[in-house]
Amino acid sequence: MKYKVIEGLRYTKKHEWARQEGGVAIVGLCDYAQDKLGEIVFVELPDVGAVVEAGKSVAVVESVKAVADLYSPLSGTVTEINEVLLDQPETINQDPYGEGWVYKVEMADEAELGNLMDKAAYEEFIIKEEEE
Amino acid sequence: MSKARKTPFYEKHLALDGKIVDYHEWLLPVQYPKGLVEEVRDTRKRATLFDVSHMGEIMVEGKDAELYMQKLVTNDITGMKDGAVIYSPVCYPDGGVVDDILIYRINSESYFLVVNAANTDKDYAWFKDNLSGAVKLNNRSPDYAQLALQGPNSEAILQPLTAEPLSKMNYYQFSKDVAVAGVNCLVSRTGYTGEDGFEIYCFNNDAPNLFDGLWESGKKHDLNPAGLGARDVLRLEAAMPLYGHELSNEITPLNAGLDRFVALGKDVPFNGQEALKQQKQNGLKHRLYGLEMLERGMPREGYPVQAAGSEIGWVSSGSFSPTLDKFIAMALLDPQVADSIKEVEIMIRNRPYRAQFTKLPFYRRKK
Numbered sequence: 001m002k003y004k005v006i007e008g009l010r011y012t013k014k015h016e017w018a019r020q021e022g023g024v025a026i027v028g029l030c031d032y033a034q035d036k037l038g039e040i041v042f043v044e045l046p047d048v049g050a051v052v053e054a055g056k057s058v059a060v061v062e063s064v065k066a067v068a069d070l071y072s073p074l075s076g077t078v079t080e081i082n083e084v085l086l087d088q089p090e091t092i093n094q095d096p097y098g099e100g101w102v103y104k105v106e107m108a109d110e111a112e113l114g115n116l117m118d119k120a121a122y123e124e125f126i127i128k129e130e131e132e
Numbered sequence: 133m134s135k136a137r138k139t140p141f142y143e144k145h146l147a148l149d150g151k152i153v154d155y156h157e158w159l160l161p162v163q164y165p166k167g168l169v170e171e172v173r174d175t176r177k178r179a180t181l182f183d184v185s186h187m188g189e190i191m192v193e194g195k196d197a198e199l200y201m202q203k204l205v206t207n208d209i210t211g212m213k214d215g216a217v218i219y220s221p222v223c224y225p226d227g228g229v230v231d232d233i234l235i236y237r238i239n240s241e242s243y244f245l246v247v248n249a250a251n252t253d254k255d256y257a258w259f260k261d262n263l264s265g266a267v268k269l270n271n272r273s274p275d276y277a278q279l280a281l282q283g284p285n286s287e288a289i290l291q292p293l294t295a296e297p298l299s300k301m302n303y304y305q306f307s308k309d310v311a312v313a314g315v316n317c318l319v320s321r322t323g324y325t326g327e328d329g330f331e332i333y334c335f336n337n338d339a340p341n342l343f344d345g346l347w348e349s350g351k352k353h354d355l356n357p358a359g360l361g362a363r364d365v366l367r368l369e370a371a372m373p374l375y376g377h378e379l380s381n382e383i384t385p386l387n388a389g390l391d392r393f394v395a396l397g398k399d400v401p402f403n404g405q406e407a408l409k410q411q412k413q414n415g416l417k418h419r420l421y422g423l424e425m426l427e428r429g430m431p432r433e434g435y436p437v438q439a440a441g442s443e444i445g446w447v448s449s450g451s452f453s454p455t456l457d458k459f460i461a462m463a464l465l466d467p468q469v470a471d472s473i474k475e476v477e478i479m480i481r482n483r484p485y486r487a488q489f490t491k492l493p494f495y496r497r498k499k
Contacts, residue, residue, distance in 0.1 A: 038361070039169045041452040042430045042459075044481075060481070062430045064168050064451050065361055086428065 004031040005123050006097050010073065010116035013125060017097065018073045020113060025074050028101040029061060032126055034093050038063040043085040043092070046103060050078045054112055059102055061092065070102060074112050080104040139185035140277045140339035148357050156250040158186040161359040171362035172369075172454040175325055176497075179283035180358035181346060184324075188252030188273040189333070192243040196265030201235065201243055203402050204262055206385055208395035212237040217304045217320050220393055221385040222255070223404025227411055228381035231255050232373060234322065236306055244308075244318070246331075248375050262403070277339035281346060282329035282366075285353040290330055293345050294319070303328075313345020324363060326370025327497055368449050371422065371462065371493035377433060377448045378420060378462060386411055387464060389420040389492070418445055418464040422492040423476065424456075429485040431461035436479040437487075444469045447478060453494060460494050461487065 009017045015033035018025040034040065044060040052058045052072040059070040081103045084091055092100035107113075117125060136154045145152060150161030160183060163171060174180050192201060201209050207220035216237050222230040231251040236244035247255045256271045263269065281290060287298050293313045298321075301307065306320035315338040323329040334342050347355065364374070373379050378388045385394050386408055396409055425431060431450030436443050450461035461478065470476070470489070477484035 038163060039167050041169075042428060064365060065162065067430070067432070 001123055001126070003035060003126060004097070005119050005126070007119050009097070010113050010118065011122035011125075012071065012073045012116055014071045016070060016073045018113070018116060020107075020110075023110070024079060024104050024106050025076075025113070026101050026104050027070075027073060029070060029092055029096055030122075031096045033061075033068065034096045034100075037061065037066055037068055040089045040092050043089045043102070045081045045083075045085065046078045048078055048081060052076060052078060052105060054115070061089075072105065073116055074105055074107050074109075076105040076108040078103050079106050139183055140336045141183040141185065141279075141343055144340070144343050145183065145357075150357065150359060153360070155360055156186065158249060160186060161357070163359040163361045164357045166356060168359070168361040168365065169452075169454045171356065171358035172365050174354070174356045175283045175327055175358055175362060175366055176455055176495075177284070178354040178356070179281060179285035179289055179329075179350065180356050180362070181343075181350065182280040182282065182358050182363055183278075184280050184331070184363075185277040185339070186249035187278055188247040188249060188255065188271070189276045189278075190245045190247060190252075190256060190259065191270040191272055192245060192259075192267060193241060193270070194265070194267040195241055196267050197243055198240045199400065200263070200265060200267045202398065202400045203264070204259065205233070205235065206394040206402060206404060206408070207235075208398050209235060209237070214239050215305055215307065217306055217322055221379065221390060222258070223385065223402075223408070224381065225403055225407060227384040227386075227404045227407035229375070229379040229383065229385060230258050230381070232375055232379055232385075234320075236318075236320065238308065251375060275335055276333050277336050277342075278331060278333045279339075279342065279346065280323055280325075280329060280331050280363075281355075282323045282325045282327050282358075284328060285350075285355070286327075286329040289346065289350045289353045289355055290319075290332075292349050298330075313342055313349075315342045315345070317342065324370075324372055325366035326372070326493065326495055327366075364449075365451050365453065368451050368460065368462065369453050369455050369493065369495040373420075374449060378464075383418075383448075383464065384408060384411060387416060387418050387420065416467055419467045419470070420448070420492070421463050421465050421470055422490045422494060423447075423461045423463055423478070423487040424490045424494070425459035425461075425478070426475070426486040426488055429459060429478070429480050431459060431463075431478045431480070431485075431487070437463050437465055438477045438479060438484060439469050439473055442469075444476070450478075455495050460490075462492070 445465035
C-alpha cells in the first residue's frame with residue numbers, strides 16, 4: 001500500500017478519519033487525500049461549538065491546485081479545533097494522522113462509528129479507487 | 133483520457149514519478165514528488181526543466197511574410213532583427229484576443245510562431261483566413277518537442293552541451309540549427325517564469341537525447357524537473373498573462389494592461405486596430421490589477437471582487453506565492469473605482485476577504 005493507513009481509526013469514503021477517545025472523536029484528513037491534494041496552503045476550520053452532521057461539509061482544505069471539502073464523519077458538537085493549521089496548514093501533509101488533526105467532535109451518536117470503515121476495508125476501498 | 137496525446141518526454145516523466153494529468157488533451161506532469169511549492173523555489177534559486185512540447189509551432193514563409201505578420205498581430209514587428217523574438221497578442225477585428233504568441237524572426241521572409249497548445253488549430257485557421265500576398269503557412273506543431281530550462285543556473289547547464297556562445301545571447305534572442313548534446317535545436321533566451329532561461333525546440337525523434345543531455349549536465353547544477361502547476365504559479369508571480377484568464381475573445385490586450393505590445397499607431401492597419409483605439413478613447417470597463425491578501429485565504433479564478441459591497445470585477449488568476457509567502461491575485465477591475473481605493477474584498481465562498489493593491493509584477497528577478 002502506497003498510502004499510510006493506521007490500525008484503530010475509522011475511515012470514510014471521502015478520505016477522512018476519526019479516532020475515538022471516550023465520547024469524543026478526533027477527526028482528520030487521510031494520507032491518501034493529502035497526497036492527492038498536494039501541498040496544503042489554506043485550511044478553513046469550523047467554530048468551536050458548531051453543531052455538525054455526519055456527511056456534511058465542516059471544513060475546507062486547499063492546495064494551490066485544488067479545493068476540497070472535509071465532510072464530517074460523525075454528528076455532534078465541535079469541542080476543539082487545531083489552530084496550528086491556520087498558520088501551518090502543511091502540517092496535514094507532514095503528519096495527517098497526528099499533528100495534522102483538524103477538529104474534535106463530541107459525538108451525538110457513537111453508533112455512527114459503525115458506519116465507518118476499519119483499516120482493512122478502507123485499504124480495499126483505496127485500491128479500488130486507484131484502479132478507476 | 134481517450135484523445136490525450138503523449139509528448140516524446142512521457143517516459144521520462146514516468147521515470148521521474150511525475151503526476152500526469154490531461155492538459156488540453158496532452159498528458160503532462162502537473163508536478164513531481166518534490167511538489168509544486170519546491171519546484172517554484174527550485175526555479176527561482178537553481179534551475180528546473182519543463183516539458184512544454186504541447187505548445188504549437190507555425191511557420192510563416194514567403195516574400196510578403198513581414199507585411200502579413202504586421203497586419204496579423206498588434207505589436208510592431210518592423211524593427212525586428214534576424215534572430216530576435218517578440219511577444220504579441222493577435223486580435224480579432226473587435227479587439228478580442230485570438231491568442232498571444234511569440235514571434236521568432238529568422239529573416240524578413242521567414243517567421244517561426246509559438247502559440248498556445250489549446251489554440252493551435254484555431255490560430256492556424258485564423259492565420260489562413262487572413263492570408264494575403266506571397267505567404268505560405270505550415271503548422272509544424274506535430275513535429276516539434278520543446279523543453280524550457282529555467283532558473284539562474286540555466287546557462288551553466290546548457291553551455292557545456294553546445295558551441296553556441298550563450299553569454300552573447302540576450303533576453304528575447306535566439307539561434308537556430310544549434311547543436312545541443314548532438315541534437316539540432318532552436319534555442320531562445322525566453323521563458324514563462326520570470327527567470328533567466330532558455331526554451332529549446334527539437335524534432336520529436338531527437339527529444340529523448342536532448343533531455344538526457346540536459347539532465348546529465350544538470351546534475352552538477354541542482355537541476356530538477358518541474359510541472360505545469362509550478363509553471364502556472366511562476367508566470368503569475370511574474371504577472372505574465374495566460375490565455376483564457378487575462379486574455380480571451382472578450383478580454384482585450386488593453387484590458388490586460390498589455391499596452392506596450394499594442395502598436396496602435398502602426399502605419400499598416402492590423403486586426404483590432406480600430407476597436408482598440410475606440411476602447412482606449414472610451415475608457416476601459418476593466419483593467420488588470422495586482423492584489424495581495426491581507427487575510428489568509430486562497431483567491432481563485434472567477435471569484436468576485438467587491439469594493440464597499442459592490443462588485444467591481446473578478447479574479448483572473450490567483451494562488452499562493454511560494455516566493456513571496458503571500459496569497460496573490462491578478463484581477464480585472466473597473467478602473468473608475470479601483471484607481472481611487474487601496475483595498476478591496478475578494479469573495480471566497482460568499483465571504484469577503486480583504487486584499488490590497490500591489491504593483492505588478494509581484495516578482496521581478498534581480499539582474
